[in-house]
Amino acid sequence: MNPVDLLVKAEFLYPVSEGMPIISNGEVAVIGTRIVYAGPAMPSGHWQPKNTLGGPGKIVLPGxxxxxxxxxxxxxxxxxxxxxxxxxxxxxxxxxxxxxxxxxxxxxxxxxxxxxxxxxxxxxxxxxxxxxxxxxxxxxxxxxxxxxxxxxxxxxxxxxxxxxxxxxxxxxxxxxxxxxxxxxxxxxxxxxxxxxxxxxxxxxxxxxxxxxxxxxxxxxxxxxxxxxxxxxxxxxxxxxxxxxxxxxxxxxxxxxxxxxxxxxxxxxxxxxxxxxxxxxxxxxxxxxxxxxxxxxxxxxxxxxxxxxxxxxxxxxxxxxxxxxxxxxxxxxxxxxxxxxxxxxxxxxxxxxxxxxxLGLDHEIGSLEVGKKADLIVVDINQPHLQPYYGSYAAFVYYAKSSDVVDTVIDGKVVMHERHITGLNHHSTLEQLQKRVPGWRSQLSSLGSPAVFGPGCDCCGLV
Ligand SMILES: [Zn+2]
The missing domain is CATH 3.20.20.140 (Metal-dependent hydrolases)
Structure with a gap:
């Protein structure tokens, strides 16, 4: 049993390493901020993780x-x-x-x-x-x-x-x-x-x-x-x-x-x-x-x-x-x-x-041993992604940003099931929406052709 802080399991793992391999039934193990393993899944019981992410129906790749x-x-x-x-x-x-x-x-x-x-x-x-x-x-x-x-x-x-x-x-x-x-x-x-x-x-x-x-x-x-x-x-x-x-x-x-x-x-x-x-x-x-x-x-x-x-x-x-x-x-x-x-x-x-x-390729950009654990988990159990055969085309042409469910940066889970743990973006949105009328009138006064001013004649919008 090898104790690790985080184990991320993938139906398909895209490490973006040399040769661009695709690993069916892969996993990434993390201790602290860094990756200690990225490759085919080890036999059950090999790792003793404190926390796990991913699993069947999930793919994993670098953020x-x-x-x-x-x-x-x-x-x-x-x-x-x-x-x-x-x-x-x-x-x-x-x-x-x-x-x-x-x-x-x-x-x-x-x-x-x-x-x-x-x-x-x-x-x-x-x-x-x-x-x-x-x-x-x-x-x-x-x-x-x-x-x-x-x-x-x-x-x-x-x-x-x-x-x-x-x-x-x-x-x-x-x-x-x-x-x-x-x-x-x-x-x-x-x-x-x-x-x-x-x-x-x-x-x-x-x-x-x-x-x-x-x-x-x-x-x-x-x-x-x-x-x-x-x-x-x-x-x-x-x-x-x-x-x-x-x-x-x-x-x-x-x-x-x-x-x-x-x-x-x-x-x-x-x-x-x-x-x-x-x-x-x-x-x-x-x-x-x-x-x-x-x-x-x-x-x-x-x-x-x-x-x-x-x-x-x-x-x-x-x-x-x-x-x-x-x-x-x-x-x-x-x-x-x-x-x-x-x-x-x-x-x-x-x-x-x-x-x-950015001069950071020795630290991030791929899932390889020794690099920082910056990765995303994508849910492929979706009508727009199935049947998912695992090729790069399956991912690049069909996946959407809203399919990203979990995100790890520096070994820390910063988004889980699409909930951002450190930022309350719902309250940010609420505050920001109150500012929209002010910004709209600023844009309007600059003559922005793309803003609907109050009481726009042509469309009846107010
Ligand atoms: Zn720019």
Whole structure:
């Protein structure tokens, strides 16, 4: 009899280890925060567990890793989805963000963390406002998180008028805040929480700010996080100002390094990809966002060049199951064939691949002996999943985020039977819904085309 803290049994176990094996009748044993066994079920009585999860009708896999997120951004749900990136960001989001209070970001961040956990996500890499309030929800929910304060030095609300003036005072203040956050929180909760320096984008930070941020990140021993080549206007702005692509520009100012996460690359070109390769930087690919805007990154090129890549949700739709399916469908449409991306590749990008992007693949992303016990249990006893034959296609095409029943992070059960143990998201929802009328009128006053104002004539809604 071998005493363990937790034993998780699976009808099918997907460890996402070398060769992507599928283990029928598998199990994972955990002592403390770490995995001590992951493989075929041992004979009955081999383990003496304090706690058990899973069993027949359950599958077990690593928790999803979300390598680019904005947990509190869900305030903009439905407000930016049907517009080009420029209008969505510049006309609505950038002008509204500055008036959202800390209390509101706190509520939104709490709901975002609940949303992530309910979707099977166990690690996030977040860049946004008010990182201190997000860290509170991360601590309570049990999520693993890398967090960065959003650093920029333009007046975001002026970008829609073409005003990209860099204000040193804004940049200094936001960078100081980011540094203080890292100094306070990096390594907290036994290393479950780490910090990054989050320079917002190539066109919203001056080169002086990017250089200073790089120096500070290196001094602090943390990585960096940035949006790059996310919109046509950004690519045009960098081309006009510096005569190169957005990622080439980041290389030229000395920011690119193996600890940098670049989100998007939708408008990146060959020379940008080569810059990433030469500096061994990382790519966060957000499959649900791009098709809505009608343009997909040159993903096959990015993969062919060997750039370290992981999947991410970006904002609002925090659903890795949707993400995997969007990516497969988009790639097959782009390349005109059914073999452009396989289901096991998609799952790997959202687990081990994303962990690699965050520099955490030695700790998480797969279920292997010695790694942290970050895993999810999925209930396959469902009409939309049966008959379940166990292949990657059975899981990736048919499972839903609502099928995730249990979640373990750092060896601790943080969600059981879809009840999040550390966060009361029902009370968060109740409080948040009281704020909706206020947000609706704020959006309305900004001229958001996607909000129904009071007494809307065309539909009679009030
Ligand atoms: Zn983003």
């Amino acid at each position: 999803f890793v979300n390598c680019h997120s904005h947990a509190a951004s869900l305030i903009f749900r439905s407000q930016t989805d049907d517009h080009a990136a420029k209008a969505a960001l510049l006309d609505v989001a950038f002008r509204m963000e500055k008036d959202v209070t800390e209390a509101d970001w706190s509520l939104l961040g709490a709901l975002g963390c609940a949303d992530m956990l309910l979707s099977g996500i166990t690690t996030i890499n977040d860049i946004w406002y008010s990182p201190e309030t997000l860290v509170e929800s991360v601590l309570q929910s049990g999520l693993r998180a890398q967090i960065a304060n959003k650093v920029f030095d333009v007046k975001l609300e002026e970008l829609r008028n073409g005003d990209y003036t860099h204000h040193q005072a804004i940049g200094e203040k936001r960078l100081r805040h980011g540094i203080e956050f890292v100094e306070t929180w990096h390594g907290a909760a036994d290393g479950r929480i780490t910090g990054r320096i989050g320079t917002h984008a190539t066109d919203t930070c001056s080169s002086a700010l990017l250089k200073e941020a790089r120096l500070e990140a290196t001094r602090l021993g943390v990585g960096m996080h940035i949006h790059a080549a996310q919109s046509a206007s950004e690519a045009e702005h960098i081309k006009a100002a510096h005569g190169c692509g957005p990622v080439e520009y980041l290389r030229d100012v000395g920011m690119l390094a193996p600890d940098v996460v670049l989100a998007h690359l939708v408008f990146a070109e060959e020379a940008d990809f080569d810059a990433i390769v030469s500096c061994n930087a990382n790519y966060a690919h957000c499959p649900t966002i791009y098709p809505r805007r009608g343009r997909y990154p040159q993903f096959e090129k990015i993969i062919a060049k060997g750039i370290k890549t992981g999947f991410a949700t970006d904002w609002m739709l925090n659903d890795p199951f949707e993400g995997m399916r969007y990516a497969i469908n988009a790639m097959r449409l782009c390349l005109g064939g059914p073999h452009a991306m396989t289901c096991d590749q998609a799952l790997r990008f959202h687990t081990l691949g994303a962990a690699q992007v």
